[in-house]
Amino acid sequence: MFVRNAWYCAGWDYMVTQGRNSIVARQLAGERVVLYRKPSGEIVAMEDRCPHRQAALSLGAKEGDSLRCMYHGMKFGPDGQCTEVPGQASIPARACTRVFPVVERDNWIWVWMGVAEKADVALIPFAIGPGDPAWRIKTSHMHVDANYRLEIANLADLSHLAWVHQKSLGGDDAETRHQYTHIKSKVTTGERAIRTEYLIRAVPPPNFLRHLFPAEARFDLSFDITHTLPCTWVLHFQAFVANGASEGAPTGALIADTYTCQAVVPNNADSVEYYFSWGSRADLEFPGLSDLLRDVLDIAFLEDRHVLEAQHIRMKEKPNFPMVSILHDAGPSRMLRLLDEVLAGEAGSAFRPADTEAALT
Ligand code: FES
Ligand SMILES: [Fe+2]
Numbered sequence: 001m002f003v004r005n006a007w008y009c010a011g012w013d014y015m016v017t018q019g020r021n022s023i024v025a026r027q028l029a030g031e032r033v034v035l036y037r038k039p040s041g042e043i044v045a046m047e048d049r050c051p052h053r054q055a056a057l058s059l060g061a062k063e064g065d066s067l068r069c070m071y072h073g074m075k076f077g078p079d080g081q082c083t084e085v086p087g088q089a090s091i092p093a094r095a096c097t098r099v100f101p102v103v104e105r106d107n108w109i110w111v112w113m114g115v116a117e118k119a120d121v122a123l124i125p126f127a128i129g130p131g132d133p134a135w136r137i138k139t140s141h142m143h144v145d146a147n148y149r150l151e152i153a154n155l156a157d158l159s160h161l162a163w164v165h166q167k168s169l170g171g172d173d174a175e176t177r178h179q180y181t182h183i184k185s186k187v188t189t190g191e192r193a194i195r196t197e198y199l200i201r202a203v204p205p206p207n208f209l210r211h212l213f214p215a216e217a218r219f220d221l222s223f224d225i226t227h228t229l230p231c232t233w234v235l236h237f238q239a240f241v242a243n244g245a246s247e248g249a250p251t252g253a254l255i256a257d258t259y260t261c262q263a264v265v266p267n268n269a270d271s272v273e274y275y276f277s278w279g280s281r282a283d284l285e286f287p288g289l290s291d292l293l294r295d296v297l298d299i300a301f302l303e304d305r306h307v308l309e310a311q312h313i314r315m316k317e318k319p320n321f322p323m324v325s326i327l328h329d330a331g332p333s334r335m336l337r338l339l340d341e342v343l344a345g346e347a348g349s350a351f352r353p354a355d356t357e358a359a360l361t
Contacts, residue, residue: 002029002266003230003342005114007124009263009275010035012139013107016043023067025058027267029113029230033100034058038065044078045111047098051082057097107131107139108263108275123192125228127261130277135259137279138294144274144305146312148231148266151274152339153332154304155233155264156194158223159183164307168300171207179203187334192342193228194335199250202242208296218242220250229339231264257281258293270312274301 008028010016016024016035024035025048032048034057046067048058055071062068066083068075074095075084082095101112101119106129112119130137144151154160161170162180170176185198202218204210224236236259241252260278267273278293279285314321 001269001343002113003339004029004346005118006112006230007103007110007119008113008230009232009265009273010045010102010109010111011141011273011275012130013104013109015141016109020062023058023060023062025056026111026273028111029266030268031113032056033111034060034067035102035109035111036062036067038078040065042078043102043104043109045100045102046076046078046080047100049097050074051095051097105129106261125193125232125234126226127232127234128259128279129261130279134282135279136282136285136290137259137261137277138290139275139277140294140298141276142274142298142301142305143271144301144308145271146305146308147269147315148264148272149336149339150308150311150315151264151272152227152231152335154308155231155262156227156331156335157328158331159328160304160307164303165300166207168208168296168303169206171204173204176203176206181328189334189338192338193226194338196223196225196227196331198223201246201250202244205239208292208299219255220245220252222250227335229342230266233262233264235260235262254284256289257284260293260297276301 010026010028010033016022016037018037022036026033026035033045034048035043035045037043046057048056050057050069050071052069052072052074055069057067057069060067060070063075065078066075073086074082076097077083080097080099082091085091101116103110103121103124105124106127108127108129110124128135128137130139159181162177166172170180179200183198185196188195200221203221205213205217205219220240220242222238226234238254239256240250240254243252245251258278258280260276262274262276265273276297278297279290280293
């Protein structure tokens with residue numbers, strides 16, 4: 001179900017601190033992981049499971065670079081090796097816990113869940129984090145009780161902005177709806193990522209910005225999205241004053257230049273953690289804009305959650321329900337097919353397109 005040889009986001013860097021009790025439990029692609037910082041600041045990620053009796057190490061205590069299980073007191077170094085068994089002199093040979101490669105980049109914590117020797121930092125998706133001084137990026141987080149394939153499909157088809165997000169990111173007017181449901185995009189498929197670029201011309205501002213502009217204001221909106229497996233979604237979004245051009249790149253004044261970076265992380269088959277951000281280029285920021293962008297994502301992702309959680313329940317009730325396909329399934333099909341190809345590659349089996357069809361439709 002999950003790609004093993006991949007980096008999974010374990011949250012924002014500020015979620016794992018030097019605090020005594022900052023011992024953070026995560027479930028990443030079905031595996032229990034505990035994260036803590038050594039006094040040097042380096043993060044350790046190890047299996048959240050004591051090799052003695054499977055107590056949660058995340059209920060343990062930090063001791064310098066080490067973590068002590070607070071059930072029977074066994075102590076583990078940052079390499080996962082047991083260094084102390086209270087009450088006995090010898091340490092059993094198998095007394096160690098698995099450690100995972102960890103990298104902090106763009107203020108995200110990335111954990112490699114596959115074969116450690118294959119961990120390749122070049123596979124970490126491009127993003128812009130809140131620490132980048134050229135941008136004013138604001139962050140947030142949400143838990144969603146839905147399978148991550150539904151999240152992938154949701155992010156790979158933005159026609160839902162006209163419906164799910166009619167009151168927030170999209171619009172409930174005929175003009176906006178027409179544009180979002182007739183998008184013509186340029187699609188570039190890579191080994192583990194799909195890039196989608198498109199323009200929406202001469203539309204009213206998204207609903208959450210309409211109060212800032214006169215009713216007749218129209219903008220050209222540029223979307224440049226890179227969607228990377230397992231599920232990182234980065235959008236470079238720009239808004240230009242519409243000047244009537246119907247061909248080529250927008251030539252009106254650039255009024256907003258923003259990045260939103262989103263990591264959807266499967267905990268297991270039934271839920272995800274969603275770590276996301278949005279913000280403006282620093283020199284185009286006006287006070288309050290980036291906070292507004294982050295706040296509207298908090299609202300919009302509650303709108304998605306409402307839909308996806310209900311959909312997830314129904315998918316589980318009737319997994320073989322004969323669903324209908326429409327034109328807007330093209331993006332989700334493409335992304336899920338890429339996921340299935342990588343999964344099949346790891347399983348050593350040949351990829352069958354029918355797998356994607358069955359999972360999606
Ligand atoms: S379960 Fe951890 S020391 Fe016993
Ligand atoms: Fe959405």
